[in-house]
Amino acid sequence: MKRIQRRTLVATLATASLAVLLPATSFAQKPIVLGFSQVGAESEWRTANTESVKASAKDAGIDLKFSDAQQKQENQIKAIRSFIAQKVDVIAFSPVVESGWEMVLREAKAAKIPVVLTDRSVNVKDDSLYVSFLGSDFVEEGRKAGRWLVEKTKGQSGTVNIVELQGTVGSAPAIDRKKGFEEIIKADPKFKIVRSQTGDFTRAKGKEVMEAFLKAEGKNINVLYAHNDDMAIGAIQAIEEAGLKPAKDITIISVDAVKGAFEAMIAGKMNVSVECSPLLGPQLMQIVKDVKAGKPVPKRIVTQEGIFPMETAAQEFPKRKY
Incomplete structure (x- = not known):
């Protein structure tokens, strides 16, 4: 009986010593860091979109670095460069306008940081500068x-x-x-x-x-x-x-x-x-996880949407989330 207790004590001490020697990261995986640049807060739609992204990142255990561009492209470019400097895992953004992104996207690619477009696309000659575009048609x-x-x-x-x-x-x-x-x-x-x-x-x-x-x-x-x-x-x-x-x-x-x-x-x-639909957060977080895991993701992901005439508004209104 004493021999069994001694063995248990030795095993416990060995485990404790190992825990001291090994860094905490060996036991807890670091969260994915996502840099997200939003257009701004120009509409009800955009506010709902921002809330969806923030809530979904929290639910997914993703560390979100959020930047509001206030509808200015130069602010978004600065934010993306800041994300590159911070060495985030993935960059996502909703571009204010379509053109003028080549240089900063090349910088992200050179830093080996994948870029996901949400809601709006960009007009670039080289579409390998982003991995996926999630949004409406x-x-x-x-x-x-x-x-x-x-x-x-x-x-x-x-x-x-x-x-x-x-x-x-x-x-x-x-x-x-x-x-x-x-x-x-x-x-x-x-x-x-x-x-x-x-x-x-x-x-x-x-x-x-x-x-x-x-x-x-x-x-x-x-x-x-x-x-x-x-x-x-x-x-x-x-x-x-x-x-x-x-x-x-x-x-x-x-x-x-x-x-x-x-x-x-x-x-x-x-x-x-x-x-x-502005509720792109859950889909975006899944894409971010897949990209980080090295899984292939579709180049274009279209959200499913309908059309609502005034005759159906009262019936549909209670179901609206935004």
Whole structure:
């Protein structure tokens, strides 16, 4: 009996000595460090996207280094360079605009830090500069908006005058949502975009630009196509202040399908919103884990989305998470 106790004591002491000699990292694996550069906080959509990324990183046990670019490309480039200097494991970012990324992405590649694009893509000659792009098909969102309008005005004679509130100049959603929408409506000459200007994806700018459209075009505007809900909600204020009824005097088509859009539709002030989900966090963290583990990941991962006309808004609203 004493011999067994002595052996147990020796084994215990040996284990304790080993624990002192070996660093703690041998027992606990270091968390993955992710550097994430966000566009900013320009809309309800972006706020929900940021919350999704932060919460999902926490749930996944990923150490998140977060940077807000305040809608400026130079801030994002600085953030990416800072992540490279910190030797993070993976860099992810939602690019403010499509072009101007070659140099900084080459720097990340030279440092052997994989880059994942979220929400928006980049325009680079060498697509090996990033490992994957997770996000919506913005061209298809524009097509959905166009198809809804074609269906809504079927059998209607006379010109349909459209004003367009574009997103941030040079950004992927602004370029692609315009392209997809025009691709559908160009088949019928009755559709005419009479004014098109950026509202920079913000509510305040959406209101300001819509006021200018109303001054220029008066009651000749039949349709507003806004590249996001925040600009559409700002434009609704301008329409009401001009003594017109949104969704009746002017048909309002928007993109994102945030809660604010559903509230506007329930109030009868917006006709339709095309969904663009901001809840990319869980998918992004899975990609980050796979990339770090050396697993192959798809170059393009498209999020699944729908379209919500005002008639379904009250029924769908309780299910919305953003």
